[in-house]
Amino acid sequence: MLLPHLSTAHWNFSLTVALIAAGALFSFLGARVTSIFVPGVRVKQIFAVLILIVTGYKIYTLIF
Numbered sequence: 282m283l284l285p286h287l288s289t290a291h292w293n294f295s296l297t298v299a300l301i302a303a304g305a306l307f308s309f310l311g312a313r314v315t316s317i318f319v320p321g322v323r324v325k326q327i328f329a330v331l332i333l334i335v336t337g338y339k340i341y342t343l344i345f
Contacts, residue, residue, distance in 0.1 A: 315324065
């Protein structure tokens with residue numbers, strides 16, 4: 282957990298603002314482009330594959 286280190290963290294305010302602004306802008310643009318060019322069924326299929334990959338990875342790291 283990173284919460285115990287929060288009080289000693291050094292924040293670069295301009296970098297933080299720039300990353301938040303870029304994340305907000307590109308998440309909006311990505312959602313817009315996806316909704317226009319990728320069918321909803323394909324998005325669901327990609328999400329299902331992603332969930333399977335992450336689940337497989339977590340099971341692998343749990344066992345080994």
